[in-house]
Amino acid sequence: xxxxxxxxxxxxxxxxxxVPAGTTILNAARKIGGDVAPPAMCYYSKLEGSGxxxxxxxVEVSKGSEKDPRPMPKLVASCRTTVMDGMEVKNITxxxxxxxxxxxxxxxLINHPLDCPICDQAGECDLQDLSYEHGKEASxxxxxxxxxxxxxxxxxxxxxMTRCILCYRCVFAAEQLTQQREHGVxxxxxxxxxxxxIEKNLQHDFIGNVIDVCPVGALTDKTFRFxxxxxxxxxxxxxRNCTKCCGEVRLWMRGDEVFRVTARRDEWGExxxxxNGKTGWICNECRFDKKHVSDxxxxxxxxxxxxSVISQGHYEKLQKPQEFLPDLMHREPRLIMDIHNVSExxxxxxxxxxxxxxxxxTDFNK
Amino acid sequence: xxxxxxxEKAHVEGIKHYDVYRREGGYKSVEKALKTLSPDTxxxxxxxxxxxxxxxxxxxxxxxxxxxxxxxxxxRHLVCNxxxxxPGTFKDRYLMEFLPHLxxxxxxxxxxxxxxxxxxxxxxxxxxxxxxxxxxxxEEAKTNGWLGKNILGTGFNCNIHVQRGAGAYICGEETALxxxxxxxxxxxxxxxxxxxxxGLWERPTVVNNVETLAAIVPIIxxxxxxxxxxxxxxxxxxxxxxxxxxxxxxxxxEIDMTISVEEFIYSDExxxxxxxxxxxxxCIPGGSSVPILPANLxxxxxKGETRYMNYESLSDGGFATGSMMGSGGFIVLDxxxxxxxxxxxxxxxxxxxxxxQCSPCREGTIWLDKLLYKLEHGQGxxxxxxxxxxxxxxxxxxxxxxxxxxxxxxxxxxIRHFRDEFEWHVNNPKESQIKNFGLAHYANPIQPITA
Numbered sequence: 001x002x003x004x005x006x007x008x009x010x011x012x013x014x015x016x017x018x019v020p021a022g023t024t025i026l027n028a029a030r031k032i033g034g035d036v037a038p039p040a041m042c043y044y045s046k047l048e049g050s051g052x053x054x055x056x057x058x059v060e061v062s063k064g065s066e067k068d069p070r071p072m073p074k075l076v077a078s079c080r081t082t083v084m085d086g087m088e089v090k091n092i093t094x095x096x097x098x099x100x101x102x103x104x105x106x107x108x109l110i111n112h113p114l115d116c117p118i119c120d121q122a123g124e125c126d127l128q129d130l131s132y133e134h135g136k137e138a139s140x141x142x143x144x145x146x147x148x149x150x151x152x153x154x155x156x157x158x159x160x161m162t163r164c165i166l167c168y169r170c171v172f173a174a175e176q177l178t179q180q181r182e183h184g185v186x187x188x189x190x191x192x193x194x195x196x197x198i199e200k201n202l203q204h205d206f207i208g209n210v211i212d213v214c215p216v217g218a219l220t221d222k223t224f225r226f227x228x229x230x231x232x233x234x235x236x237x238x239x240r241n242c243t244k245c246c247g248e249v250r251l252w253m254r255g256d257e258v259f260r261v262t263a264r265r266d267e268w269g270e271x272x273x274x275x276n277g278k279t280g281w282i283c284n285e286c287r288f289d290k291k292h293v294s295d296x297x298x299x300x301x302x303x304x305x306x307x308s309v310i311s312q313g314h315y316e317k318l319q320k321p322q323e324f325l326p327d328l329m330h331r332e333p334r335l336i337m338d339i340h341n342v343s344e345x346x347x348x349x350x351x352x353x354x355x356x357x358x359x360x361x362t363d364f365n366k
Numbered sequence: 367x368x369x370x371x372x373x374e375k376a377h378v379e380g381i382k383h384y385d386v387y388r389r390e391g392g393y394k395s396v397e398k399a400l401k402t403l404s405p406d407t408x409x410x411x412x413x414x415x416x417x418x419x420x421x422x423x424x425x426x427x428x429x430x431x432x433x434x435x436x437x438x439x440x441x442r443h444l445v446c447n448x449x450x451x452x453p454g455t456f457k458d459r460y461l462m463e464f465l466p467h468l469x470x471x472x473x474x475x476x477x478x479x480x481x482x483x484x485x486x487x488x489x490x491x492x493x494x495x496x497x498x499x500x501x502x503x504x505e506e507a508k509t510n511g512w513l514g515k516n517i518l519g520t521g522f523n524c525n526i527h528v529q530r531g532a533g534a535y536i537c538g539e540e541t542a543l544x545x546x547x548x549x550x551x552x553x554x555x556x557x558x559x560x561x562x563x564x565g566l567w568e569r570p571t572v573v574n575n576v577e578t579l580a581a582i583v584p585i586i587x588x589x590x591x592x593x594x595x596x597x598x599x600x601x602x603x604x605x606x607x608x609x610x611x612x613x614x615x616x617x618x619x620e621i622d623m624t625i626s627v628e629e630f631i632y633s634d635e636x637x638x639x640x641x642x643x644x645x646x647x648x649c650i651p652g653g654s655s656v657p658i659l660p661a662n663l664x665x666x667x668x669k670g671e672t673r674y675m676n677y678e679s680l681s682d683g684g685f686a687t688g689s690m691m692g693s694g695g696f697i698v699l700d701x702x703x704x705x706x707x708x709x710x711x712x713x714x715x716x717x718x719x720x721x722x723q724c725s726p727c728r729e730g731t732i733w734l735d736k737l738l739y740k741l742e743h744g745q746g747x748x749x750x751x752x753x754x755x756x757x758x759x760x761x762x763x764x765x766x767x768x769x770x771x772x773x774x775x776x777x778x779x780x781i782r783h784f785r786d787e788f789e790w791h792v793n794n795p796k797e798s799q800i801k802n803f804g805l806a807h808y809a810n811p812i813q814p815i816t817a
Contacts, residue, residue, distance in 0.1 A: 051556070052556035052724070052766060053723050053724050053725070053766070054724070054725050055724050055725055055726055055764050055765070055766075056725075058764060074763045074764075075763065075764060077556065077766075080556045099760075100760065100764050103726065103759075103760030103761075103764070104725055104726060104760075104764065106760075107725045107726050107728075107729035107730055107733075107760070108725050108729065110729050110733060111729060111732075140753055141733065143733075143736045165725065166722060166723070166725075166728065168723075184551070185551060185722075187722075188534070188536070188719075188720065188721050188722045189717060189718065189719070189720040189721065189722045189728060189731070189732070190717070190720070190722060190728050190729060190731075190732045191722075192721075192722035192728070
């Protein structure tokens with residue numbers, strides 16, 4: 001933020017936040033965090049031009065700005081609409097938004113195979129999270145879903161178009177990271193597909209990052225496919241001296257085995273900044289070839305949101321909820337009726353090993 | 367006989383060629399504009415004329431022109447949208463085919479007003495032969511000093527380039543058209559920024575329909591205020607209507623927006639009545655995207671007033687009981703037509719033409735298509751009609767460009783006005799395959815609603 005730039009006040013779901021001019025509604029909402037931030041399937045802050053396509057981040061602008069308080073007639077894509085001073089936005093407080101978002105989730109799922117049990121992305125899939133949070137319990141679509149053949153993009157990446165939601169993130173990533181147009185979209189409408197022209201191999205050093213930007217399991221790492229479920233592996237932050245990229249990665253390990261290497265992601269599922277301030281894209285060598293613990297300097301276990309299924313591996317020290325009662329009441333918490341005390345099960349003078357057969361209440365009455 | 371401004375000379379022998387066109391008074395507006403008016407006065411004249419965009423949305427052209435950003439040292443562009451792909455609309459084709467010089471003339475004046483030195487005509491790929499006509503006209507204009515450098519010694523340079531599209535309906539949307547013109551995939555851009563700020567090659571751009579640009583010629587010739595006197599209210603000037611369907615005389619008609627819909631359909635000067643002595647069932651008054659109206663709502667508004675062929679009267683009653691002027695593709699359906707089949711055909715078209723960029727349109731249009739296929743082929747359920755309604759509701763307004771709305775509106779209007787025909791299809795699956803629902807009560811007079 002430049003010195004002296006005036007901050008704009010924007011109110012999202014009745015929470016006011018101050019942001020510099022040019023910020024999008026989505027980024028202002030992310031500043032507040034939590035449920036206020038609209039979900040985003042196609043927007044990726046590190047990719048120029050992304051966003052506006054998936055329509056999951058639609059919000060209602062109930063007041064345009066301080067100068068022009070008229071509401072916007074339609075719901076707007078928060079990832080591509082910049083804030084104005086005094087703007088009032090409704091996200092989860094607007095029934096219109098909830099309804100439209102439910103519709104979008106249903107649309108995204110009608111042609112999605114829902115093959116989560118055999119999909120490598122399951123557990124860290126944006127579409128899975130989105131449909132849990134904003135979708136309905138069942139689909140009303142009764143027709144055959146569209147399918148495609150699997151395509152190999154080079155020897156390390158597999159494209160499974162059936163799962164694709166056409167967010168265009170990988171197209172932007174391929175265009176902006178590799179500085180050459182190798183990767184695009186063919187056809188239009190619902191039969192549009194991500195394609196390299198005549199399945200040309202993607203040779204560039206940074207092309208592996210398309211796997212990380214994919215919100216669903218359409219682009220998967222062939223060195224990891226079907227090796228393990230992500231929630232059985234434990235993520236740790238690690239680094240190595242790499243001449244091509246920042247070398248700061250996340251290793252997904254089980255025991256001493258490195259199953260997968262990915263870039264580090266922040267809480268919004270986007271690639272984190274590296275310690276030198278650059279975007280943390282990693283090169284193909286780090287991603288696909290360095291699969292030994294000895295290649296890496298391991299820093300620490302990665303902090304994973306405790307709502308994520310990945311955190312069920314308990315690899316990180318379990319954060320016990322803090323007990324505040326002793327500080328307030330100056331005594332230990334007391335249960336209202338401790339069944340063990342009433343039944344005297346806890347009586348220590350009876351040795352269970354001396355009882356023959358299963359223990360009965362009568363055994364304790366002695 | 368209503369006043370003709372655009373098609374007055376359309377039947378003069380050899381009007382396609384420069385000599386005849388010039389002899390008939392062509393290029394007078396260029397002389398007038400370049401020699402006696404400043405660009406700002408031209409914009410002012412267009413504003414005074416009240417000309418509204420003829421491509422479908424009906425946005426005031428003068429206002430659109432005044433929005434164009436004018437940063438120092440950045441070229442501006444005018445783009446002529448000749449990607450006329452709306453089913454039922456063929457007015458631009460007629461205009462370009464018979465009066466190519468009228469478009470060129472309008473383009474030169476408009477380019478002068480907007481300061482565009484390189485003007486583009488983005489023409490539909492299927493109009494292959496019209497490209498040749500236009501290119502020949504441009505060549506003739508150039509050799510006679512109306513195009514090129516230093517036109518009429520005023521120091522204004524202008525070149526017109528014709529670019530063919532590759533057969534995509536979506537490229538008629540202005541930002542998709544710009545993308546396509548730049549050589550990219552024709553996906554609509556996310557607005558803002560609007561083309562008036564950042565359009566073609568990130569330069570300020572105005573995109574106008576062929577008919578709008580041709581209408582600039584009479585506006586300059588007769589003056590904006592004179593032009594505004596033609597027509598009624600905010601519907602000024604003349605409008606080309608391309609009439610088709612079950613009528614005796616399909617074709618392109620120029621109307622001055624004062625005649626009633628009834629007169630337009632039944633008078634011998636225009637459509638000449640319904641063909642084969644049948645009765646009118648329904649009509650789409652402005653190209654396939656606008657809501658369909660049953661006969662009773664078409665001829666009279668819900669208030670019981672006569673409906674006229676102009677922007678305000680056609681949209682009277684909103685979407686509940688009205689429609690839109692749209693692009694002027696007037697499709698008439700007689701009593702033998704099946705509304706379900708007709709709606710299915712449109713849904714199939716929008717499914718085929720959706721660009722696939724944003725999810726509601728990409729997935730929603732295929733859903734509409736499949737549901738309507740089911741209903742049309744006697745496999746539907748009553749709940750499918752409600753589902754159709756809900757799906758169209760979730761597409762409308764949630765998409766990047768108006769194609770989503772265009773796909774949703776015809777379906778919504780068909781269910782709104784012809785629900786009993788849909789239900790008949792569900793309840794009589796076998797019968798619906800061999801015969802039609804017929805006219806039913808759609809032409810019966812309706813009780814006027816009084817507040």
